[in-house]
Amino acid sequence: MTTPAAVIVDAAGYAQAVEDAVKASAAYYTGGTSVLDDDSYDRLVRGIAAWEADHPDHVLPDSPSGKVAGGAVEGDVPHTVAMLSLDNVFSSEEFTAWTVSLARRTGHEVTRFSVEPKLDGLAIAARYVDGRLTRLITRGDGTAGEDVSHAIGTIEGLPAELTEPVTVEARGEVLMTTAQFEHANEVRTAHDGQPFANPRGASAGTLRAKERAYTVPMTFFGYGLLPLADTEAGFAERLGELAHSELMDRTAVLGVNTTATTPVPGITADTVEEVLTRVREIAALRAGLPFGIDGIVIKADLAADQRAAGSGSRAPRWAIAYKLPAVEKITRLLEVEWNVGRTGIIAPRAVLEPVEIDGATITYATLHNPGDITRRDLRLGDHVMVHRAGDVIPRVEAPVAHLRTGDEQPIVFPEVCPRCGSGIDTSELRWRCEQGRNCHLVAALSYAAGRDQLDIEGLGHTRVVQFVEAGLVADLADVFALTRDQLLGLERMGETSTDNLLAAIVTAKGQPLSRVLCALGVRGTGRSMSRRIARYFATMDNIRAADAESMQKVEGIGTEKAPSIVAELVELAPLIDKLAAAGVNMTEPGATPPAPVPDEAAADSDGPLDTDTDTGTGTGTGTGTADGPLAGMAVVVTGAMTGPLEKLSRNEMNELVERAGGRSSSSVSKKTTLVVAGANAGSKRAKAESLGIRLATPEEFAILIADYLG
Ligand SMILES: NC(=O)c1ccc[n+]([C@@H]2O[C@H](COP(=O)([O-])OP(=O)(O)OC[C@H]3O[C@@H](n4cnc5c(N)ncnc54)[C@H](O)[C@@H]3O)[C@@H](O)[C@H]2O)c1
Numbered sequence: 001m002t003t004p005a006a007v008i009v010d011a012a013g014y015a016q017a018v019e020d021a022v023k024a025s026a027a028y029y030t031g032g033t034s035v036l037d038d039d040s041y042d043r044l045v046r047g048i049a050a051w052e053a054d055h056p057d058h059v060l061p062d063s064p065s066g067k068v069a070g071g072a073v074e075g076d077v078p079h080t081v082a083m084l085s086l087d088n089v090f091s092s093e094e095f096t097a098w099t100v101s102l103a104r105r106t107g108h109e110v111t112r113f114s115v116e117p118k119l120d121g122l123a124i125a126a127r128y129v130d131g132r133l134t135r136l137i138t139r140g141d142g143t144a145g146e147d148v149s150h151a152i153g154t155i156e157g158l159p160a161e162l163t164e165p166v167t168v169e170a171r172g173e174v175l176m177t178t179a180q181f182e183h184a185n186e187v188r189t190a191h192d193g194q195p196f197a198n199p200r201g202a203s204a205g206t207l208r209a210k211e212r213a214y215t216v217p218m219t220f221f222g223y224g225l226l227p228l229a230d231t232e233a234g235f236a237e238r239l240g241e242l243a244h245s246e247l248m249d250r251t252a253v254l255g256v257n258t259t260a261t262t263p264v265p266g267i268t269a270d271t272v273e274e275v276l277t278r279v280r281e282i283a284a285l286r287a288g289l290p291f292g293i294d295g296i297v298i299k300a301d302l303a304a305d306q307r308a309a310g311s312g313s314r315a316p317r318w319a320i321a322y323k324l325p326a327v328e329k330i331t332r333l334l335e336v337e338w339n340v341g342r343t344g345i346i347a348p349r350a351v352l353e354p355v356e357i358d359g360a361t362i363t364y365a366t367l368h369n370p371g372d373i374t375r376r377d378l379r380l381g382d383h384v385m386v387h388r389a390g391d392v393i394p395r396v397e398a399p400v401a402h403l404r405t406g407d408e409q410p411i412v413f414p415e416v417c418p419r420c421g422s423g424i425d426t427s428e429l430r431w432r433c434e435q436g437r438n439c440h441l442v443a444a445l446s447y448a449a450g451r452d453q454l455d456i457e458g459l460g461h462t463r464v465v466q467f468v469e470a471g472l473v474a475d476l477a478d479v480f481a482l483t484r485d486q487l488l489g490l491e492r493m494g495e496t497s498t499d500n501l502l503a504a505i506v507t508a509k510g511q512p513l514s515r516v517l518c519a520l521g522v523r524g525t526g527r528s529m530s531r532r533i534a535r536y537f538a539t540m541d542n543i544r545a546a547d548a549e550s551m552q553k554v555e556g557i558g559t560e561k562a563p564s565i566v567a568e569l570v571e572l573a574p575l576i577d578k579l580a581a582a583g584v585n586m587t588e589p590g591a592t593p594p595a596p597v598p599d600e601a602a603a604d605s606d607g608p609l610d611t612d613t614d615t616g617t618g619t620g621t622g623t624g625t626a627d628g629p630l631a632g633m634a635v636v637v638t639g640a641m642t643g644p645l646e647k648l649s650r651n652e653m654n655e656l657v658e659r660a661g662g663r664s665s666s667s668v669s670k671k672t673t674l675v676v677a678g679a680n681a682g683s684k685r686a687k688a689e690s691l692g693i694r695l696a697t698p699e700e701f702a703i704l705i706a707d708y709l710g
């Protein structure tokens with residue numbers, strides 16, 4: 001999994017790449033605010049290296065190649081022993097090859113390795129004098145670092161005092177655990193600071209920040225222990241002889257935190273195979289760890305082997321980083337969707353500009369809950385750091401706040417349940433529809449009773465909630481079983497409204513099949529699709545008898561949609577039976593069922609994927625009305641209807657078009673034959689005119705289809 005290189009074509013491109021890399025590196029190490037994610041940075045650096053390999057005489061002095069921290073950071077506190085970076089391998093083959101070169105340097109095969117997680121934080125040296133923590137120094141350029149002693153006391157795992165009064169330097173990684181990161185961003189945004197994009201950036205920024213009004217904790221994990229100038233000679237000598245694993249034990253005994261306290265403690269391994277097994281184990285545990293790792297560090301464990309292998313200017317030769325694929329990428333937050341779960345939990349979900357992370361294209365990421373959005377100070381249009389490890393659902397870590405342009409928009413939280421329209425219980429972290437588990441039922445019934453479905457006047461949202469809460473209805477069919485006494489027993493139900501409602505329910509039983517089907521709320525079949533299905537099959541029995549193949553004969557139903565419609569109808573069978581038993585109409589007026597022979601002409605209908613918008617792009621393929629006044633015509637209705645058509649909704653207009661043998665469509669194209677243009681018809685009318693398509697006023701149209709009105 002080597003990141004491909006950025007392509008650099010000329011000297012100017014090379015100079016720009018060097019400048020970009022140095023700038024990114026400086027921001028990365030000093031403030032945690034790089035504009036690049038690691039993958040993009042690594043691509044750039046590889047491109048630089050490739051160009052330099054071809055143009056060895058034109059390497060710029062600023063080039064990050066071969067330097068600790070890409071040469072972008074400095075320091076004024078000299079290190080006793082250089083604090084180096086690590087070389088990388090990306091596969092078991094590369095690792096095996098590395099062990100061969102290691103064997104060449106040591107003069108024998110290395111048979112003891114230490115294997116540790118590669119913690120994704122910042123390297124730091126903690127100096128203890130007579131057991132007391134006196135100084136913290138960053139890695140800097142490797143030879144000298146920056147004094148960040150002001151952070152003493154804010155780093156868990158680095159005690160103020162060791163268990164023994166020794167003078168020694170502990171080296172290790174400072175990072176923020178996931179919990180510490182969440183907390184840090186919460187505190188920061190509460191202080192009007194910008195959130196950090198990820199835990200690593202948060203530790204980089206926090207470590208160097210002085211005189212902040214608040215402190216946020218970090219965690220230290222030791223991976224090195226070495227003598228200082230004043231260390232007692234005998235102790236210094238003993239440390240120099242200890243294997244890495246023994247040094248780690250010693251570090252822990254002194255009271256300094258090490259990976260031994262984590263689910264991925266450092267271990268020793270005797271063979272390449274054992275090392276690789278451990279690499280796989282750690283990789284598998286990565287997604288569940290409470291802190292970030294970006295690889296596994298393998299070291300020659302024995303001091304003698306380390307001495308024999310030696311070090312280069314950027315990295316030791318006795319250790320290697322086995323890098324794991326990047327789990328974080330920067331992309332943009334386009335939208336936030338609010339989805340209602342089975343129990344009524346209303347969960348926000350981020351819609352992202354698609355981004356590839358570890359081989360998978362990520363378009364959605366979880367935002368957990370509304371508080372999470374507020375805590376992270378996310379805005380629409382933000383660049384965001386997206387995290388995806390293993391099979392865990394991708395999550396938005398935080399905005400990359402320093403990339404803001406000022407055009408970002410606040411995320412609007414819903415005020416009512418986006419599914420059923422009821423109130424929202426916001427008392428818990430996770431918001432919930434007040435209808436809880438009944439949310440789906442309330443939404444389904446409100447939808448079914450709606451004007452474009454069964455059109456049951458008097459059965460609005462409030463009534464539906466009332467019936468559901470009173471336990472009178474558990475499904476749509478129960479509506480048709482409601483009795484006068486039941487209704488009169490409810491609050492705010494007088495005699496008149498009861499009788500009106502019962503009458504409306506009786507009327508609803510006579511609605512055409514297309515509306516009954518639509519009322520069932522089968523996924524992917526809205527109004528126009530329901531009409532097409534109903535007109536094609538003519539009866540509910542025919543629809544239910546259809547397999548996926550015959551379902552595809554309906555225009556707009558393709559290979560993906562057909563089986564899901566068929567499956568959902570099977571699930572709905574008990575409800576459909578119950579509705580039929582209650583006397584609900586199950587036929588489409590004017591439609592004749594398709595001929596029983598399956599392979600006749602109507603078969604060629606694998607149309608465009610149906611989007612089934614309000615007006616639909618429907619084409620009436622029902623065979624029964626092919627001889628109406630609109631036979632063979634593609635009709636678009638636009639603008640406000642007047643005259644005899646005034647009261648008809650757009651859906652009802654489309655129904656009318658199809659009853660009269662035409663095909664209804666929502667967009668004007670060359671294929672359109674007639675545009676019914678009402679008052680204030682805008683662009684569709686203009687388009688029809690420019691294409692020379694026949695136009696009709698609502699009144700003219702009403703005359704044309706007079707036989708089919710009412
Ligand atoms: N996004 C950016 O703009 C940007 C800029 C610069 C660097 N980077 C990233 O930083 C990395 C290169 O930088 P680097 O040299 O700081 O570090 P590195 O990640 O290549 O490896 C060296 C570091 O690993 C750390 N480490 C963690 N666990 C360890 C262990 N058990 N034993 C020893 N060391 C351990 C130490 O801090 C050590 O200095 C690349 O992954 C690069 O993508 C990103």
Ligand SMILES: [Zn+2]
Pocket residue numbers: 340344417418419420421422433434435436439440
């Ligand atoms: Zn709801």
